[in-house]
Amino acid sequence: MAAAAEVSNKGVILKQFVTGFPTEDDMEVVTGAVRLAVPPGSASVMVKNLYVSCDPYMRNRMSEHNEASYIEQFVPGEVLATFSVGRVVASGHPNFKSGDLVWGMSGCEEYTLITNPESLFKINHPEVPLSYYTGVLGMAGLTAYAGFFDISKPKKGDYVFVSSASGAVGQLVGQLAKINGCYVVGSAGSDEKVNLLKTKFGFDDAFNYKKEEDLNAALKRCFPRGIDIYFENVGGAMLAAVLPNMRMNGRIAVCGMISQYNLEQPNGAPNLFCLVAKRIRMEGFMVLDYFGTYNKFEEEIVGYLKEGKITVVEDVAEGIENVPTALIGLFSGRNIGKQLVTIAHE
Amino acid sequence: MAAAAEVSNKGVILKQFVTGFPTEDDMEVVTGAVRLAVPPGSASVMVKNLYVSCDPYMRNRMSEHNEASYIEQFVPGEVLATFSVGRVVASGHPNFKSGDLVWGMSGCEEYTLITNPESLFKINHPEVPLSYYTGVLGMAGLTAYAGFFDISKPKKGDYVFVSSASGAVGQLVGQLAKINGCYVVGSAGSDEKVNLLKTKFGFDDAFNYKKEEDLNAALKRCFPRGIDIYFENVGGAMLAAVLPNMRMNGRIAVCGMISQYNLEQPNGAPNLFCLVAKRIRMEGFMVLDYFGTYNKFEEEIVGYLKEGKITVVEDVAEGIENVPTALIGLFSGRNIGKQLVTIAHE
Numbered sequence: 001m002a003a004a005a006e007v008s009n010k011g012v013i014l015k016q017f018v019t020g021f022p023t024e025d026d027m028e029v030v031t032g033a034v035r036l037a038v039p040p041g042s043a044s045v046m047v048k049n050l051y052v053s054c055d056p057y058m059r060n061r062m063s064e065h066n067e068a069s070y071i072e073q074f075v076p077g078e079v080l081a082t083f084s085v086g087r088v089v090a091s092g093h094p095n096f097k098s099g100d101l102v103w104g105m106s107g108c109e110e111y112t113l114i115t116n117p118e119s120l121f122k123i124n125h126p127e128v129p130l131s132y133y134t135g136v137l138g139m140a141g142l143t144a145y146a147g148f149f150d151i152s153k154p155k156k157g158d159y160v161f162v163s164s165a166s167g168a169v170g171q172l173v174g175q176l177a178k179i180n181g182c183y184v185v186g187s188a189g190s191d192e193k194v195n196l197l198k199t200k201f202g203f204d205d206a207f208n209y210k211k212e213e214d215l216n217a218a219l220k221r222c223f224p225r226g227i228d229i230y231f232e233n234v235g236g237a238m239l240a241a242v243l244p245n246m247r248m249n250g251r252i253a254v255c256g257m258i259s260q261y262n263l264e265q266p267n268g269a270p271n272l273f274c275l276v277a278k279r280i281r282m283e284g285f286m287v288l289d290y291f292g293t294y295n296k297f298e299e300e301i302v303g304y305l306k307e308g309k310i311t312v313v314e315d316v317a318e319g320i321e322n323v324p325t326a327l328i329g330l331f332s333g334r335n336i337g338k339q340l341v342t343i344a345h346e
Numbered sequence: 347m348a349a350a351a352e353v354s355n356k357g358v359i360l361k362q363f364v365t366g367f368p369t370e371d372d373m374e375v376v377t378g379a380v381r382l383a384v385p386p387g388s389a390s391v392m393v394k395n396l397y398v399s400c401d402p403y404m405r406n407r408m409s410e411h412n413e414a415s416y417i418e419q420f421v422p423g424e425v426l427a428t429f430s431v432g433r434v435v436a437s438g439h440p441n442f443k444s445g446d447l448v449w450g451m452s453g454c455e456e457y458t459l460i461t462n463p464e465s466l467f468k469i470n471h472p473e474v475p476l477s478y479y480t481g482v483l484g485m486a487g488l489t490a491y492a493g494f495f496d497i498s499k500p501k502k503g504d505y506v507f508v509s510s511a512s513g514a515v516g517q518l519v520g521q522l523a524k525i526n527g528c529y530v531v532g533s534a535g536s537d538e539k540v541n542l543l544k545t546k547f548g549f550d551d552a553f554n555y556k557k558e559e560d561l562n563a564a565l566k567r568c569f570p571r572g573i574d575i576y577f578e579n580v581g582g583a584m585l586a587a588v589l590p591n592m593r594m595n596g597r598i599a600v601c602g603m604i605s606q607y608n609l610e611q612p613n614g615a616p617n618l619f620c621l622v623a624k625r626i627r628m629e630g631f632m633v634l635d636y637f638g639t640y641n642k643f644e645e646e647i648v649g650y651l652k653e654g655k656i657t658v659v660e661d662v663a664e665g666i667e668n669v670p671t672a673l674i675g676l677f678s679g680r681n682i683g684k685q686l687v688t689i690a691h692e
């Protein structure tokens with residue numbers, strides 16, 4: 001086999017560990033070179049990244065970890081790892097061949113050598129927009145699905161509240177709740193997002209939490225009978241307001257707490273005694289634990305997409321240079337819908 | 347039937363609604379009169395209270411409730427309701443006759459007319475110390491049992507941490523944990539209590555939280571591998587320290603948060619993101635929901651008591667005049683073991 005040609009490979013590296021809110025200066029786009037081949041004898045796979053995903057949890061990896069964390073810290077000077085959708089361009093692994101479409105943990109760069117290809121998912125439905133595999137059919141979608149069904153255990157007629165509701169996870173949670181006969185209200189950070197929730201995603205109601213003087217009053221207005229399920233994406237003041245509005249035997253699926261990710265000290269002092277008085281179950285979960293159930297999820301969601309029962313809103317940035325802006329935008333609510341970046345149009 | 351004689355009836359009333367820490371002045375012992383009979387035609391039961399229970403939740407009833415609470419507020423000028431152990435002295439109810447021993451919701455007074463006797467439990471084991479029915483065989487015991495088994499779902503070998511561990515609920519939780527093959531550590535507020543935990547209740551380890559400079563370090567010392575089950579009785583700073591020490595898939599049975607009951611604003615800002623990273627389930631419960639399972643519980647615990655597998659420590663005050671002191675003592679840790687007050691030696 002002739003040696004593969006070397007091509008240029010742009011990528012986004014972490015310049016230094018971050019404290020507080022991340023800025024574009026914490027990252028840098030650098031140009032390297034790569035051979036579109038796998039090391040002889042290895043079972044690796046070389047992937048050409050088409051879309052990369054920007055996700056809130058990446059902020060955690062930008063911090064220097066003083067204690068063991070649930071996920072490894074990034075290494076300054078190295079390319080950021082992220083979920084991507086890509087095409088296999090070289091493979092030493094029997095399960096993958098050139099041309100295969102895959103999604104999974106990869107890098108914020110044009111080409112990534114995946115040394116553990118068992119972690120990749122084959123894309124079984126290339127007929128839907130491929131970028132969906134960064135979101136509704138990828139990690140965020142499975143998060144919504146697992147958190148909503150396995151953790152919140154919805155029943156028909158339940159009153160469901162979703163924070164960060166127009167985002168990648170939230171938009172799917174709301175639509176799954178509607179499909180399952182729940183009453184669902186979302187909060188989001190702009191009128192445009194609130195409008196999306198009501199007109200596009202079919203939420204029964206929605207509010208702009210930045211415009212509400214009193215979150216407790218907003219929740220009382222939207223849920224005069226209280227909340228059965230809170231799908232928690234933000235934490236902090238919203239959680240504090242939600243707790244006294246929960247109903248008896250309510251469930252809080254703790255998916256994330258983005259309002260806390262850039263703080264050195266967690267804020268808010270929610271009245272956790274509500275858990276006792278109302279017999280509330282508050283449970284955290286990690287999407288990784290559900291990766292084994294991916295295929296069933298993929299089929300179900302693809303079905304809904306084809307039937308038009310689920311709508312997707314993506315916020316697509318163009319070109320690897322825009323990864324830093326897109327990523328930090330998550331923490332100011334700049335993104336409208338699932339944030340991703342197109343790296344290549346094949 | 348000749349009209350029953352009128353006898354004097356001392357009781358403890360709430361003088362005014364309480365804010366902050368309660369004091370003896372918030373209550374008053376008053377002397378009324380009562381006829382030892384039930385109103386003709388009623389299905390009520392007149393109970394002579396032998397022991398009354400002092401419980402932390404009573405503090406909530408001393409506050410004026412601005413929002414609906416899980417339990418009604420006390421009425422200033424009226425006798426405090428509480429769990430008691432007593433003997434029926436007159437009955438209009440077919441299930442009860444004079445002489446029956448019962449426990450259940452009654453009043454902080456010598457004689458109480460119970461208008462809903464269906465809420466009373468018959469005492470099936472008068473051969474054990476009767477006062478136990480205010481604690482290990484009463485509401486606190488059932489709380490420990492339900493919270494430990496139904497909420498924390500223990501497995502053999504689990505690492506269990508119990509706060510307020512020498513108290514009515516905590517002492518039983520720890521012993522049930524040992525019986526079920528767990529490793530159990532307790533915290534308490536004095537060296538004497540810590541000693542009790544280690545020598546009398548069989549805890550594997552214990553610490554005096556008031557003497558620890560750093561609760562996190564104390565927990566790390568006692569649980570180098572982390573905590574599977576936290577039986578939460580206190581909230582606040584302890585909960586904040588426990589969360590980062592929980593293990594993967596840990597469970598927090600939220601029984602109470604006594605450190606918060608006298609605060610106008612809940613304190614502490616625990617890092618609840620730990621729930622996500624470690625897939626922790628934190629669940630509140632109320633013993634009332636388990637009253638239907640009481641008989642099974644009673645038989646099991648009586649069995650353990652007779653086999654010497656469970657030890658009981660009570661803090662017994664003598665005479666109704668001492669109810670206010672005993673009750674407020676719960677909030678400074680004055681009680682060593684289950685706090686109760688003897689009202690009559692029959």
Ligand SMILES: NC(=O)c1ccc[n+]([C@@H]2O[C@H](COP(=O)([O-])OP(=O)(O)OC[C@H]3O[C@@H](n4cnc5c(N)ncnc54)[C@H](OP(=O)(O)O)[C@@H]3O)[C@@H](O)[C@H]2O)c1
Binds near residue numbers: 057164256258285
């Ligand atoms: N447990 C898991 O396995 C798992 C997996 C994936 C994601 N997650 C979590 O799920 C949540 C949503 O993730 P996503 O991918 O769907 O992100 P997203 O909602 O698409 O984007 C983040 C959004 O968070 C909101 N936000 C940012 N700062 C905020 C603040 N201080 N207070 C309130 N809202 C704020 C912004 O929307 P607004 O304009 O509405 O403020 C922003 O658009 C995150 O907490 C994430 O960490 C968890």
Ligand SMILES: NC(=O)c1ccc[n+]([C@@H]2O[C@H](COP(=O)([O-])OP(=O)(O)OC[C@H]3O[C@@H](n4cnc5c(N)ncnc54)[C@H](OP(=O)(O)O)[C@@H]3O)[C@@H](O)[C@H]2O)c1
Binds near residue numbers: 511683
């Ligand atoms: N969910 C339910 O259905 C239910 C039912 C019954 C009881 N409970 C709850 O269970 C818990 C224990 O009740 P119990 O009857 O067994 O009471 P207990 O432990 O016998 O007595 C209360 C003890 O709380 C501790 N304490 C007081 N103030 C504190 C503070 N600021 N910080 C830390 N500890 C403090 C003191 O012990 P130290 O000397 O160790 O500080 C005191 O002795 C309470 O939170 C109660 O509300 C819940």
